[in-house]
Amino acid sequence: MSEPGLGPTAREITQARLATLGMLVAGIAHELNTPLGALNSNHHVIERALLKLGEILEDEVVTPDELDEVRRVVRATESVLRTNGIAVERMVSLVRNLRNFGRPTTSEPRPVDLHEGIEGTLALLGHELREIEVVRDFGDLPLVVCHPNRINQVFMNLVHNAAQAMRDGGVLTIRTRAEGDRVRVRIADTGRGIPPDVIEEIFEPGFTTKGERIGMGLGLTITLQIVHQHGGDISVDSEPGRGTTFDVYFPLRQPTGPARKEASE
């Protein structure tokens, strides 16, 4: 934040953060819906299956016809339980992927595995990426000292923008590399690209291609701000019709002194 009046205001930062939070909540709800729907239905089926078996056993006589029915019910229950196992596993891995998202910002920066945050972001934005091929080109990264939830906001904004640029499908490539005293995370899409005459403006507050959703026009402004606060930088390269590539750099050694205070807190 350089001169007053040029950077985003505290209110704008809060709005942008709420927009990210909205995306987060929508992502969680959407990702939980499928396994939850299966578990809910299967719970009902198992309940009824047991009731049926109980009725058959009630008179303590099992006729051959009833025996067939018992076998059918047991088979159905087994298959439903298998599905439950898969559904529970899916929910457990989603929550595991999100461990870092919920941490409060006020915590001290700590060593973080950036891949974990990237995976969490991809899991949450899964519904936006359904028609997009995601390529993970992950290198060996050392832990990076940062505020994980702020960094996840960066990934979330960049991946969300990439998905928006590829509504008709495409390839999202996430490439991570350690390069000397810094780490580079490249988020590249094959979407519609950014025209050269506006590429200088994309980090300005209010720049948007997405209509007037509150806070959305600040996505890249806030993204850049967060990266700067971590002593890093972003570069962008784009060709209309071919796609956009963002390179995010994080230093492996944090700037000396306490982490800079954020405007909205």
Add this chain to the structure above:
Amino acid sequence: MDEIKPDGGTVMVVDDEDMVVDAIQGFLELETDHLVLPFTSARDALAHLEKEPVHAIVADFMMPDLDGVQFLTRARGMRPEATRILLTGYADKENAILAINEAGLYQYLEKPWNNDALALAIRNGVERSLLFRALTERMAELEAANDELAGLRQRWIQAFL
């Protein structure tokens, strides 16, 4: 031909998520007499419809190869008598509702779905399909009778000319 009852008939279930298809199939097989045809690809389901009719189709909205509305719209073109039911996640509800007319939807259900509501929708859907078929048959019979009458009339006229 055996008479099909509304709690029987053939029901196609299409969702790209295995666990949803399995759950619905497990439920229907245990609780109803519908014959369930499970599909995890909309394209495979269309290929099946090309060969054979079904009484009701339950399809998910958000699928990668073809969305539920596109799929059901095509299914309608191929098998207008098959009743179409859409399952929607919460995020795609608005789009789904906008498209109801396009696919001639009979009903849409939200995920997570309620099994009793689903069973009722399918049962009514199969019944609707059976009525639709009976009506189509009667119409064909009427048309045939009409043609026959027209033929007779033509012969009468010719006889007098």
